[in-house]
Amino acid sequence: MKKIFIFIFIIFNFNTFAFGKTTTFTNEIFQKAQSAGKTVVINSWNETCSTCAKQVKILKQAKKDFSDILFLSFEQTKDKDIAKSLGINYWTTIVVYKNNSEISRSMGQTNKEKIYSQIKSLK
Numbered sequence: 620m621k622k623i624f625i626f627i628f629i630i631f632n633f634n635t636f637a638f639g640k641t642t643t644f645t646n647e648i649f650q651k652a653q654s655a656g657k658t659v660v661i662n663s664w665n666e667t668c669s670t671c672a673k674q675v676k677i678l679k680q681a682k683k684d685f686s687d688i689l690f691l692s693f694e695q696t697k698d699k700d701i702a703k704s705l706g707i708n709y710w711t712t713i714v715v716y717k718n719n720s721e722i723s724r725s726m727g728q729t730n731k732e733k734i735y736s737q738i739k740s741l742k
Contacts, residue, residue, distance in 0.1 A: 642698050644691040653719045658688045660738060663695040663702060665710040673713060673729040680731075685738055713737065 644661060652659050662678055664671035675692075682690045693701045695710045707714065711727045715737060723737050 642693045644693040644698070644701055646704070647742050648689075649691065649716075652689045656718060658738075659671055659716045660688055660690045661705065661707075661716070662690070662692040663707045663710055663712045664692060665695050670711045670729055674713065675735070677729070677731045677734050678713075681735060681738060684735075688738065689735045696717060708720070715740075 624672045649659060649661075660678070660681070662674060664675060678690055678692075682688075695702055695707070695712075704706065705714065708725055713725050713728060714721055714733065723740065725734070725737055728734055728737075
């Protein structure tokens with residue numbers, strides 16, 4: 620019985636946290652957006668991270684609500700070169716850039732109002 624419970628728990632957790640995102644960040648896209656003066660929101664995530672899944676849900680809605688802002692993301696453990704170039708060392712990091720400068724950074728934030736406030740401060 621204990622083995623069945625553990626098996627079910629593992630499957631449930633994997634399916635809950637595996638949200639199937641893809642990396643959308645490239646240096647070319649980021650540099651073009653910065654050169655054009657666009658605000659860019661970058662999110663680092665991990666496939667099995669529950670906090671990341673919460674952030675992704677909020678950021679998907681933010682992308683609809685802030686159509687003039689570019690939202691990019693990358694998988695922290697697979698895209699280590701991106702993480703290193705941006706100085707992002709942890710999953711769940713949200714960084715906002717404007718005019719080739721980092722404007723704000725948060726880690727582990729899952730409060731929609733606070734994430735939106737971070738984004739709105741640049742509008």
